[in-house]
Amino acid sequence: MNLWLESLDAPLQHRAGITDDLDVDIAIVGGGFTGLWAAHFLRQEMPGAKIVVLEKEFVGFGASGRNGGWASALYPVAFDRLVIEVGEERARNVREVWRRSVPELGAELARHGIDAGYSYGGNITVARTKVQMKRVEAEFLAAEHAGEGAVRLSRDQVKDRINFSGAVGGLFIRECARIHPAKAVRGLASAVERAGVKIYEESEVLSLRPGASSVAKKGIVKVRHLGIIRRVHATHIVEATEGFLPSINSPTRSNRSVVPVYSLMTATEPLSPEIWNEIGWSGNETLTEASHLITYAQRTADNRIAIGGRGAPYFFNSKISPEQDRDPVVHGHLRELARSWFPLLRDVNFTHAWGGPLGISRDWHPTVSFNETNGYARAGGYVGDGVTSSYVAGRTLADLISGKESEFTRLPWANHQSPQWEAEPVRWLAINAGLKVMTWADREERLTHKESLIARAMAPLLGH
Ligand SMILES: Cc1cc2nc3c(=O)[nH]c(=O)nc-3n(C[C@H](O)[C@H](O)[C@H](O)COP(=O)(O)OP(=O)(O)OC[C@H]3O[C@@H](n4cnc5c(N)ncnc54)[C@H](O)[C@@H]3O)c2cc1C
Structure with missing residues (x-):
């Protein structure tokens, strides 16, 4: 039902699970973008280190294999707020790193021969009412203030690019690319393996206990595969489970650090050339409407429209389950929304419907943290902007753990402490x-x- 996993170039096969106790330098929990980019850059920074990735299901099972495929330069904290919190220079630096990372991510995928339909077409926000136009104008001014090359679009300029019903204007932002997320994350896993990192799938981490570097005591990760529990002794433990984090026991952090919020998606069948002639959208821009509720869409490499949005309920006690991946009401709204943007879709079939959890911290700040004393590291809380952010997180984790001071370790998210979410x-x-x-x-x-x-x-x- 997840379009991305169903349209991989090769059938999805699981890697072997863990069958022995292990002694390693770095154990990474979670086989999504964060865990794999971290493995990728750690391999470069610490070439001799023994690194393993422990994944409960299979690579790309989480949000990384389910998302809207926007590799954007969005950072969850608005620029103005960031300026107040960390000062103008550091805030500008954040924006600059994220903007630069959009093409860098594409180049990195290409370098490893990963064909994930990366298309650097920019992003369009469409306004359909005067009120939405006001929000678009505010977004334009905010982008100008942050030094970003946003371009206002008139009604006709929107229509020239995309025949979006009822558009009255819009905004174009250069720094956004479209990807097929599952091809990207699974391709990255293969690249990481080729570089010597071992990935165990169907290996569920039950608990983790960091060690103590002062007495050279390694941490312990308890992992279950086929009902048998193994222990992985590791100098460094990296938790890269984003929205799934509350489900793992760890004495080092609260299970209230992030909450899982669901985002859901649906996709049409491949559309005919006649329909595409009417719609346009030949630039592969990622697309959204300036509504309050977050929506996002892309024209896929195989000529479908994939559209997603928030609105699915949060479940008591941060519960995550496969039933939450589908919500008839929200999926129905998404189909209606797509048809209201493009009335030509009225007789088109929507062939896929899926969803998944993403992580949100209490202050909406993503975090990349590393504790030198016990070797525990964690990254996540990207509030739905995780594709590019996880790439930057991988770089930040690698530099923090290898002890290299860099522009990434000076980013405000390094060792940022978000407050805990309230109790239920x-x-x-x-x-x-x-x-x-x-x-x-x-x-x-x-x-x-x-x-x-x-x-x-x-x-x-x-x-x-
Ligand atoms: C529907 C949807 C649409 C989105 N759209 C976009 C978008 O267009 N652009 C964007 O930038 N971001 C988007 N996001 C957010 C983005 O996908 C995530 O922020 C990002 O993929 C997080 O990557 P990750 O590796 O940190 O976490 P994940 O990809 O969630 O990976 C975590 C992994 O940990 C594994 N795991 C969980 N528990 C355990 C355990 N006990 N033991 C071992 N492994 C475990 C999971 O199986 C999973 O594979 C979207 C998210 C969703 C759900």
């Missing part, structure tokens, strides 16, 4: 209220043609 039931009530507000706000604006009062009132509580 407050967390459940607050997150679901926030998600509902964004849905209501869009409806309110459609009905009143005025800026949503409810969204304005809640904006300071809802992050960026």
Whole structure:
């Protein structure tokens, strides 16, 4: 049901699970983009180190194999807020690193022969109402302030690129690429293996206990494969499980560091050349509407439209389960939304529907942390901007762990401490209220043609 996993170049085969206790230098938990980029750059920084990746299911099972395929320069914290928190120079540096990383990521995939349909076409945000146009203008000014090359688009300029129904204007941002995420993450895993990293799949980490470098005591990761528990002794343990983090026991961090919030996607069948002639979209730009609720779309390399959005409920106690990957109401809204953007889709089949959890920290700050004393490292909390961010996280983790001071270790996310989320039931009530507000706000604006009062009132509580 996940388009990306169903359209790999080769059938998905699982790697072998762990069958022995191990003694290694670095144990990475999680076979998604974060874990694999970390393995990739650690291999370069520490060529002699013995590195293993422990993955509960298979590489790309998590958000990395399910996402919207936007390799964007988006950073979850808005530029203005970042300036207040870390100063103008460091905030500009963040923006600069993320912008640069979009083409770098493409070059890195190409260097390893990974064909993941990378297309550096930029991003278009479309406004369909005056109120949305106001938000687009605010986004333009914010981008200008951050030194980004955003371009305002008139109604006709939007239509010239994409025949988006009801568009009144928009914004083009250069730094965004489209990818096929599952091809990217699985290709990266093969590249990492070729470089000498061992990946164990179907190997579930049950708990992890970091060691103590002062007495050269290694940490212990308890891993289960086929019902048998193995121990991996590791100098460094890297937790790269993003939205899944609350499900693993660790004495070093709270299970309330991030919450899993679901984003869902659907995709059409491949569209005919006649339909594409009408729609245009020949530049492969990633696409969104300036609504309150986050939506995102891409024209896939095999000529479908894949569209996703938030709105699925948060489950009590950060629960994650396969049933949450599908939600008839949210998937129905996504299909309706796609048809309202492109009425030509009315008779087109939507062949796939899926979803997955992404990680959000309490202050919406992503984190890459490393504790030199016990060798424990962690990265995640990208708030849905994880494709490029996980690439930068891999570089940051490698430099932090290898002890190399660099522009990455000076980024504000290095060792950033987010506050914990509230205990239940407050967390459940607050997150679901926030998600509902964004849905209501869009409806309110459609009905009143005025800026949503409810969204304005809640904006300071809802992050960026
Ligand atoms: C539907 C959807 C759409 C998205 N769209 C975009 C987008 O367009 N652009 C963007 O930038 N970001 C997007 N994101 C966010 C982005 O995909 C993630 O932030 C990013 O992939 C996180 O990568 P990761 O490696 O940290 O985590 P994941 O890819 O989630 O990997 C974590 C891995 O840990 C494994 N794991 C979990 N528990 C255990 C355990 N106990 N033992 C061992 N392994 C374990 C999981 O099986 C999983 O493979 C989207 C996310 C979703 C869900």
